[in-house]
Amino acid sequence: MIGGRIRAVAIGASAGAVEALLQILPSLAADFPVPILVVVHVPPDRSNALVPLLQAKCQIKVKEAEDKEPTHPGVVYFAPADYHLLVENDGSLSLSSDEPVNYSRPSIDVLFESAADAFAPALTAVVLTGANEDGARGLKAVMDLGGDGVVEDPAGAYAQAMPAAALGACPSARSMNLDSIAHYLQSLEAA
Amino acid sequence: MSAGRESVEDIEIQVLLEALYQRYHYDFRNYARASIKRRLLQAKEQLDFASISAMQDSLLHDRAMLPRLLNYLTVQVSEMFRDPSYFRALRTKVLPHLRTYPSLKVWVAGCSHGEELYSLAILFREEGLDARTVFYATDINPDALNAAEAGVYSTEQIRKFTENHQKSGARTSLSDYYVADYGRAIFDKSLRNRVVFSDHSLVTDAVFGEMHLISCRNVLIYFDRPLQDRAIGLFRDSLARKGFLGLGSKESLRFSSHADAFSDFAPEEKIFQRRTA
Numbered sequence: 001m002i003g004g005r006i007r008a009v010a011i012g013a014s015a016g017a018v019e020a021l022l023q024i025l026p027s028l029a030a031d032f033p034v035p036i037l038v039v040v041h042v043p044p045d046r047s048n049a050l051v052p053l054l055q056a057k058c059q060i061k062v063k064e065a066e067d068k069e070p071t072h073p074g075v076v077y078f079a080p081a082d083y084h085l086l087v088e089n090d091g092s093l094s095l096s097s098d099e100p101v102n103y104s105r106p107s108i109d110v111l112f113e114s115a116a117d118a119f120a121p122a123l124t125a126v127v128l129t130g131a132n133e134d135g136a137r138g139l140k141a142v143m144d145l146g147g148d149g150v151v152e153d154p155a156g157a158y159a160q161a162m163p164a165a166a167l168g169a170c171p172s173a174r175s176m177n178l179d180s181i182a183h184y185l186q187s188l189e190a191a
Numbered sequence: 192m193s194a195g196r197e198s199v200e201d202i203e204i205q206v207l208l209e210a211l212y213q214r215y216h217y218d219f220r221n222y223a224r225a226s227i228k229r230r231l232l233q234a235k236e237q238l239d240f241a242s243i244s245a246m247q248d249s250l251l252h253d254r255a256m257l258p259r260l261l262n263y264l265t266v267q268v269s270e271m272f273r274d275p276s277y278f279r280a281l282r283t284k285v286l287p288h289l290r291t292y293p294s295l296k297v298w299v300a301g302c303s304h305g306e307e308l309y310s311l312a313i314l315f316r317e318e319g320l321d322a323r324t325v326f327y328a329t330d331i332n333p334d335a336l337n338a339a340e341a342g343v344y345s346t347e348q349i350r351k352f353t354e355n356h357q358k359s360g361a362r363t364s365l366s367d368y369y370v371a372d373y374g375r376a377i378f379d380k381s382l383r384n385r386v387v388f389s390d391h392s393l394v395t396d397a398v399f400g401e402m403h404l405i406s407c408r409n410v411l412i413y414f415d416r417p418l419q420d421r422a423i424g425l426f427r428d429s430l431a432r433k434g435f436l437g438l439g440s441k442e443s444l445r446f447s448s449h450a451d452a453f454s455d456f457a458p459e460e461k462i463f464q465r466r467t468a
Contacts, residue, residue: 086223089201089224094223097267
């Protein structure tokens with residue numbers, strides 16, 4: 001799927017997520033060709049302050065994902081605090097209150113595994129900075145189904161553990177710095 | 192689901208859910224599929240089946256498989272006073288209305304292990320309404336109902352429950368309501384003197400009483416849209432005029448064909464009121 005056509009982008013980030021997302025999302029055009037689904041680890045009782053913060057700086061629309069919402073191109077959907085975000089096979093979104101995965105709710109693995117089922121191989125999954133190992137298993141699920149795996153270069157990441165674990169599970173994923181990830185996403189086209 | 196996206200596993204899941212319905216009348220066919228798939232794959236792995244089909248074969252021929260599988264398909268973790276601001280809104284906004292009725296019926300729909308039920312029972316006692324209230328706690332999973340009726344939680348959970356309770360505007364201490372015993376917190380049985388525990392399905396069962404408050408939190412998110420609509424219709428038909436419906440913080444009536452039957456009462460806490468008409 002290198003440089004290929006996709007139906008969605010899924011992004012997971014933890015410690016250092018805000019800075020990393022601020023380097024990527026504001027660079028995307030308002031008519032970005034596919035939906036972007038994002039899980040960021042945030043404390044359960046924190047309302048999602050990320051959405052207004054990023055919306056103020058982005059051309060692309062940024063919103064909190066709602067249960068059973070259809071997904072549209074040019075929109076970034078954030079998992080709400082304290083809920084998992086999943087993709088149904090028809091491309092719509094579901095929330096769940098199931099137990100935390102990797103001590104996390106929302107969990108990146110939960111998003112990636114369901115997004116793989118719904119979209120792969122036409123899916124680009126991106127693992128960014130983080131201090132845990134969430135996302136590694138999910139990225140492997142995406143790549144096992146022929147999807148496209150991108151990982152922030154651990155050497156330059158705010159927290160290395162999460163991208164390093166993703167590369168450990170998926171050695172063939174492409175590792176790049178945040179600027180290159182931004183450029184890469186800009187080059188994607190809809191399937 | 193769109194045509195052509197079904198993997199072999201998706202087909203196996205479809206067939207298992209059909210078998211579960213035909214054989215035991217538990218209907219998960221209109222549950223949101225992505226979560227069901229996660230849970231069935233977890234069951235397959237932990238119960239050591241080679242495939243979902245193998246698990247389905249066992250389910251059809253061995254009745255003992257039913258409760259084991261139900262515990263994967265239904266049980267959700269929760270907390271007492273989860274989202275304390277919801278309970279604070281019930282305390283400060285809803286209970287002043289309920290106080291005007293001589294007797295009250297409260298339905299906790301999808302009560303799971305009872306965390307929400309005990310939260311409400313404690314809240315109503317603190318506010319002096321417990322003696323005039325009957326609670327109905329329903330679930331489709333008999334094991335969950337038994338756990339709810341037992342009212343025993345691990346002491347590891349109690350710290351969080353206590354913190355939530357305090358944030359809900361507590362008038363008492365949570366420790367007034369349980370005794371700790373070897374790592375377990377056993378809740379006072381007087382809290383369930385006026386609780387009816389019952390098997391009831393939002394998918395297949397009907398109205399069973401006229402309620403003043405229905406609390407159903409983080410249950411509807413597991414349903415697809417048409418099934419959500421059925422459940423909300425059931426709530427509408429179960430509520431007294433001006434009765435209240437409380438949903439989970441990410442649940443909504445917005446897409447329901449029954450939305451007009453309700454007004455926003457405390458929208459930030461997803462508390463709705465049945466209209467009079």
